[in-house]
Amino acid sequence: MLTITDLHASVGDKPILKGLSLHVPAGEVHAIMGPNGAGKSTLANVLGGKPGYEVTGGSVEFRGQDLLALEPHERAAAGLFLGFQYPVEIPGVSNVQFLREALNAQRKSRGEEPLSGGDFLKLAKDKAGLLKMDMDMLKRQVNVGFSGGEKKRAEMVQMGILDPAFAVLDETDSGLDIDALRIVGAGINAIMRSPDKGVLLITHYQRLLDVVRPDKVSILAGGRIVETGGPELALRLEAEGYDAVMA
Amino acid sequence: MTTATLPTRRDEAWRYADMDALARLGAAALDAWQEITVPADESVTRCFVVGSAAPEVHRIRLTIGEGASAAFFVTNVGSDYTRVELEVRLARGAHFEFGGVTIGGAGVTREFVTQVVHAEPEATSNQTVRAVHWAAATGNFLGEIKVARHAQKTDAAQDFKGLLLEAGASANAVPQLEIFADDVKCAHGATVGELDEGARFYMMARGVDPASAQRLLVQAFIGDAFVALEDEAERETLLDAALAALEGARL
Numbered sequence: 402m403l404t405i406t407d408l409h410a411s412v413g414d415k416p417i418l419k420g421l422s423l424h425v426p427a428g429e430v431h432a433i434m435g436p437n438g439a440g441k442s443t444l445a446n447v448l449g450g451k452p453g454y455e456v457t458g459g460s461v462e463f464r465g466q467d468l469l470a471l472e473p474h475e476r477a478a479a480g481l482f483l484g485f486q487y488p489v490e491i492p493g494v495s496n497v498q499f500l501r502e503a504l505n506a507q508r509k510s511r512g513e514e515p516l517s518g519g520d521f522l523k524l525a526k527d528k529a530g531l532l533k534m535d536m537d538m539l540k541r542q543v544n545v546g547f548s549g550g551e552k553k554r555a556e557m558v559q560m561g562i563l564d565p566a567f568a569v570l571d572e573t574d575s576g577l578d579i580d581a582l583r584i585v586g587a588g589i590n591a592i593m594r595s596p597d598k599g600v601l602l603i604t605h606y607q608r609l610l611d612v613v614r615p616d617k618v619s620i621l622a623g624g625r626i627v628e629t630g631g632p633e634l635a636l637r638l639e640a641e642g643y644d645a646v647m648a
Numbered sequence: 649m650t651t652a653t654l655p656t657r658r659d660e661a662w663r664y665a666d667m668d669a670l671a672r673l674g675a676a677a678l679d680a681w682q683e684i685t686v687p688a689d690e691s692v693t694r695c696f697v698v699g700s701a702a703p704e705v706h707r708i709r710l711t712i713g714e715g716a717s718a719a720f721f722v723t724n725v726g727s728d729y730t731r732v733e734l735e736v737r738l739a740r741g742a743h744f745e746f747g748g749v750t751i752g753g754a755g756v757t758r759e760f761v762t763q764v765v766h767a768e769p770e771a772t773s774n775q776t777v778r779a780v781h782w783a784a785a786t787g788n789f790l791g792e793i794k795v796a797r798h799a800q801k802t803d804a805a806q807d808f809k810g811l812l813l814e815a816g817a818s819a820n821a822v823p824q825l826e827i828f829a830d831d832v833k834c835a836h837g838a839t840v841g842e843l844d845e846g847a848r849f850y851m852m853a854r855g856v857d858p859a860s861a862q863r864l865l866v867q868a869f870i871g872d873a874f875v876a877l878e879d880e881a882e883r884e885t886l887l888d889a890a891l892a893a894l895e896g897a898r899l
Contacts, residue, residue: 472852474852489846489849494868503854503855563854
């Protein structure tokens with residue numbers, strides 16, 4: 402579903418990704434762990450197409466398409482969802498307005514009819530409920546005045562509404578308390594656990610993996626994948642630390 | 649009687665005006681003041697979209713009676729020099745509300761010039777102006793507030809924000825406060841910036857195309873100017889006119 406081959410990317414003049422290769426087939430939840438500065442967020446941003454991240458080599462194939470050739474909004478329409486480590490506040494734009502515009506833009510580019518206001522609200526209410534988020538929150542401005550945990554939950558509500566084929570979740574667990582972590586983890590399972598979907602889950606902690614239960618775990622260090630294994634790899638990391646496991 | 653001569657840039661209120669356009673318009677046009685009086689305890693709301701292919705200067709003299717209120721909301725989308733000038737006199741306990749948007753490109757100057765005189769105590773005024781420009785265009789807000797010696801408990805505020813979509817566009821804010829009373833509140837703020845690239849990327853990452861993302865962000869930005877306008881249909885008209893002007897903007 403997602404195949405990254407020998408990916409090199411720089412921020413400014415600084416090379417961050419140095420030959421990263423990774424394959425995530427449909428139906429797989431793949432966790433990426435790694436020490437600070439390894440390039441985890443850079444990987445997420447490169448996949449999302451964020452300006453300022455320059456790909457200097459390699460390729461990314463997503464559902465048979467050259468992902469890197471697409472604009473960010475085209476990537477979204479192709480089925481990619483980027484969960485932000487720091488969701489952006491957009492004063493003056495309500496979640497409902499934003500998400501309806503986003504969903505209908507995606508539908509349009511896929512040749513589908515736009516969703517009516519009523520149908521959209523029904524869908525939004527359903528997905529908000531899944532994340533135990535009050536509908537009133539969705540009528541408020543995008544992420545404005547939301548706590549760190551609320552922002553992350555709102556990201557998952559967005560994911561539920563947009564229903565992507567593949568999600569790249571960049572430290573979705575950071576800033577969450579234990580209860581919120583369970584809700585978000587359950588949300589990821591409900592929305593993305595499917596034989597025709599995939600997830601790249603970037604995280605520092607085992608706790609989220611206890612809920613989401615990845616099929617594979619890879620260690621990203623120095624801009625490359627240095628080791629891939631099953632869920633037990635994350636447990637080893639939690640117990641022994643990166644230095645010991647990578648030694 | 650006519651003014652006969654055109655103002656010059658040395659006149660503070662004409663400092664950023666387009667003098668060539670004024671010359672084309674002619675001095676006589678500057679004598680056309682529209683006089684509006686709001687009687688005591690009454691309220692008036694006016695909404696209009698100004699601008700055409702020729703220079704326009706709209707001059708309004710507004711007298712707001714005791715306990716009365718006047719609210720003016722304007723979208724300025726001229727494709728030649730377009731100026732809206734308001735001279736306002738507030739009696740005791742009166743309120744003046746102003747929301748204005750200048751938006752456009754094509755090297756054109758669009759401006760609001762207000763002079764709000766708090767002549768008596770306990771009057772309030774609130775002015776919110778947003779300017780969105782590109783392609784070497786200029787948006788100006790020259791706002792003068794005068795508080796008379798005995799006009800205690802005056803509460804006056806003006807707020808200007810400029811959004812420049814590309815290098816070469818400009819925005820000028822000139823707040824001028826002349827306060828002779830000692831128990832008053834006068835607030836003013838002015839900022840000029842660019843479109844929030846982080847917000848734009850966030851929207852695009854959710855599937856919103858670049859033009860729609862820009863439109864949503866501009867809509868949110870200028871929306872502040874019309875928050876105090878309760879009539880939803882009027883608000884739509886003003887916003888739609890502004891967003892229609894955005895169509896030619898650079899992404």
